[in-house]
Amino acid sequence: MAVSSPAGNGGVSGWRFTKCAAGTRMRSLRPGSALSFDGIISFERDPHMVSSSWYPDLTRVSELRAPRCRALAGRGTVPGCDPQRARRDRDALAALSPRPPRRAPDRRRRVTGGGRLRLSVRHKLTLFSTLVILVVSSGFTWVSLGLARRAIEEDLQNRAIIYAREVAAAIGGGRALESGPALQQLIARLLEIRTSVLQLDVLTFDADGTTLVASNEPRSQLSFNWSDAEDVQRGRVISRAVSRDKEHHWEVMAPITLQGAVAGAVAVKFSAQRSDQLIRRIQFWALTLAGVSLVLMGVLMTVAIQIVVDRPIRRFMDAISAAADDGAPAPVTVTTTDEFGVLAEHFNEMVARIARFSEELRTRIAEATGELDHRVRQVEQLNVLLYEMQRRLSHAERLALSGRVMAEVAHEVGTPLHSVAGHLELLRKDLPPALLSEDVTRRLGIIETQVARVIEIISRLLDATRRVPSEPTAVDVSTLVRDTAELVRPGLAGARLTLDVRAESGLPAVLGQRDQLQQVILNLLTNAIDATAPDGRVEMTTRSRPGQDEVEIAIADTGRGISPADRKHIFEPFFSTKEAGHGTGLGLFITAEIVREHKGRIELDSDEGSGSTFRVYLPALRS
Ligand SMILES: Nc1ncnc2c1ncn2[C@@H]1O[C@H](COP(=O)(O)OP(=O)(O)O)[C@@H](O)[C@H]1O
Ligand SMILES: [Mg+2]
Structure with a gap:
């Protein structure tokens, strides 16, 4: 895996680095050398060495070569591997690797959060108002049913009393109470006319107490006692409701007055069946109406809440969601003049301010990014220049070194050579002509030529390494x-x-x-x-x-x-x-x-x- 640098050097084994950023000092990556994890981390810490967008490609972990790197890749223990260090490296590496983008929360989610049910405002209001309606209408129904029952019972009681008085008056019309059989017939006629009368007794008061004169049910005794009889003797009418074995009826006792004095009493037992039926019917209709009105009010309330509360809230929610989706909140259209209208007005003003602010921010970011790009390009160019300068510097140093070596060679070799050449010339002059045979002259000539050649080579070498000054x-x-x-x-x-x-x-x-x-x-x-x-x-x-x-x-x-x-x-x-x-x-x-x-x-x-x-x-x- 190779990393290219401005100078083209730097094969780095084992890891691939993405986004080779400008400004990276690639001198640190030697050709063919493996880059350690500590190196990667220090690269990350040193902003000059590596830009923040550098990170190792995790998909290449399997290519790791160093033993501790293999341990890091989860390939088991390898001799020379330090598991603790490998774990540290892995953590550091995980911190360097790019994290997945955070997902925006789903605003449509309704039920969550520790298993609690989250109700919307609409549902809460509907539930609450339905409960209120339920309680209020049940209360009203209960009270009105009670009142109706009492009215019916009072009516029944009054009728019973009037009936008993009328019967008593009819019986007391003569000068004395009629005989038993006559009364018995009267009772039979009366019962035929009024079917709701279950029992009719005619009593007389005497010194021993009360005596039953006539009755359609002589064996059945009504619930009146002695003190009731005393009250009736004083001219009062006694009436009471009696419930026995699920049977419900009224008993009334009215005085019979003969020549201004109470001579007896009429005791009547009225059936409450009709009134009970009436009450049950009233109950049925009252409950039915209450149920229907409850449902109707619930529906109407839901619709009203939907229109008055839910719709504006939903518009606000949509506007806020739009902001969550693309970052720019949308204005809300609420045309009502209520609190929601005022709220929408303020919200829209705020949205406009946010939009202006975002626009300004975007412009500034664009400017800053442009400036940054410009700087990055400058740094890139400067890096290339720097590298070139460094290269030229070392080249110049090498040239100077070779020049220096050549100077030394010229000095160490050239001086004796010049001396040899001088001595050769002296030798040619000093030798007696007899000795200068043709052969000796030829050999001396060869030596002189070769020495001159060596001197020439050295001076050429010196010329080659000498700096050639350009035009100032x-x-x-x-x-x-x-x-x-x-x-x-x-x-x-x-x-x-x-x-x-x-x-x-x-x-x-x-x-x-x-x-x-x-x-x-x-x-x-x-x-x-x-x-x-x-x-x-x-x-x-x-x-x-x-x-x-x-x-x-x-x-x-x-x-x-x-x-x-x-x-x-x-x-x-x-x-x-x-x-x-x-x-x-x-x-x-x-x-x-x-x-x-x-x-x-x-x-x-x-x-x-x-x-x-x-x-x-x-x-x-x-x-
Ligand atoms: N600014 C400086 N401060 C301290 N020492 C310096 C400074 N400049 C040069 N030197 C010393 O002079 C030496 C020779 O420098 P130089 O000729 O540039 O060779 P090099 O930098 O390759 O060592 C350096 O090794 C260093 O000891
Ligand atoms: Mg130096």
């Missing part, structure tokens, strides 16, 4: 310093360093080669960054020195400084205090050489432990 141009050092700072700036976020540039504008230009002068600044800047610990500061300053017709470039850092012993050697080739593989020891050597070629000079101020300042002075171009 006017260079604005302030712009050059600013550009170079932007080249390295992306790399500083990871190193947590502050880089300040105080480049004076309108400085006199410098005559020279822009590339080489940039290399000088880059060499000094790279050294300053390498020497400075996190949270440190590097500052680049340019200014003119009018008195001396010079332009000064100063690169200061708050790094570890340079010891007096090292200061003597830092400009020598191959002097480096950096770890093997990190420094060539040629940066300052080349810097000094380029500065010299530009007829400038370089100075160093350094306090061990508190930082260093390199100052380059270059002659200003006279305008």
